[in-house]
Amino acid sequence: MSLFSKYTGAGNDFVIVRGEPLGLRDAGALAATLCPRATGVGVDGLITVRSLSEEVVRLRFFNPDGAEFSTCGNGSRCAARYAVDRGLVPPDHILVTDDGEILARVREDDVALEYALDARVERELRARVGPVERDAWLVRMGTAHLVIPVPSVEVENFDDLCRPLRWREDVGPEGANVHLVAREGGMVFIRSFERGVEGETLACGSGCMAVAFALRTAGEAGDRVEFVARSGSPLIVEFLEAGRIRLAGPAVFIFDGVFPEATP
Template sequence: MKFNFTKVEGSGNDFILIDNRKGNISYLTKRVKRKLCSRKKGVGADGILILEKDYNFPFLMRYYNADGGEAEMCGNGARCAALYVYSKGFVSRKFSFRSKSSTHNVEILKANFVKVELPPCEFKRKIRLKIEGKPSDCFFLKVGVPHIVIFTENIEKIDVLTIGKRVRNLKIFGPQGTNVNFVRKDEKNRLTVRTYERGIETETLSCGTGAAASSAVAYRGKMVNSPVYVIPKSGESIKVFFTETKSKLIPYLLAKTHIVFSGTVEV
């Protein structure tokens, strides 16, 4: 089977985007998804974005991690999907689309900056974990997908892979596990964030929902104000805004997004 794809990236988080709104692709197995994401044997990416037909919105975005498993949503992927559809002339600068987690309002700004609304933050609980041999208060929440936020001053030297893998698989997070964010509070409204992503099983250059989750914990703890400037491993800043209601804290991501290239692949 041959099909077209587009390589997209946001803040260093890269994806294979497959536009399947016409329904030409019936099914891709986990094995095929893993092969496509392989940087040795495939196109290479952190995950796959598949755009499906939706009767009420321009598209439904489905997201698959590099291990082939589906996740409820992806923040940087949402920005990339929005820019792609806008670049094809199917939508105006402001529109909405749907993912498995929620409906997302989008605005395409100048120079490929994309602003996207994420699902409301669901604060679960504070958890005491041993990090680098010391007890640490960590914060578990959901921003479409689960995240644990761990504050550290040792952000450059912390062993993200070893600690991230251990925390990601702790039984308290259930069989699906969690994404793990290591966060340092810098000057004013700035955070440095490094993320171990479940389903990719390594540190990524950037994680949009991780940036939102980290900012939400800092914002709720009155460490920062909105907007928050998040610096991920890629060094490309992500701006996180919040709107509040009596019962909800809603995050928005704003950052530059790129369409890298298009191609055809046979699987």
């Protein structure tokens, strides 16, 4: 039997497994088995963690459909907490992803990541949300993010509204994550439709960074942006010196479990 752990980062939940025991088994097939909410553990994705040294771990990320992707903000925060909980690394350590290295700082349930920012507002466009066409930004930050300001994120039929936006031709052949954002009392409320999950998730760390970058580029936000995720949890994005960005918020252990050796 092989052990997995479930963690949640502000409501964005993941199955995490050690990469070494997994060996040559297909992690994508394992994700497709473990992630579904009706027949599996019920999470937004799977992460493998492999120890590279006493201060460095290597991460890989898989969507519930089994497709691998390059990085994930809340997933990386959960993996950082997992690696510290398992004694693989100290509280301050390095995560290696396909998008580069990330400095992680774990302080019990609070986990912060520091990135070398590689983002750009690719274009401004118009997006129809229900009967209304609104201004929007397409942000490239590893994955494409379609950011749409709205008066309120309390919209009906969220998935149905976002699904055609996720597949717009002008966001690229792989589509985009879709984020509706509304500013209230100094906070930014965000709802996210994530590709690969193909539905709403309760939080999206990379989405918060993309939104913060778009707002800052447009002159509508400063160097610190405070978000309220759909889960109600806070996520904070801060722009640092030398083009770096910090993502901080809660990352919490939920439970351990086992999957049979026969699992792909």
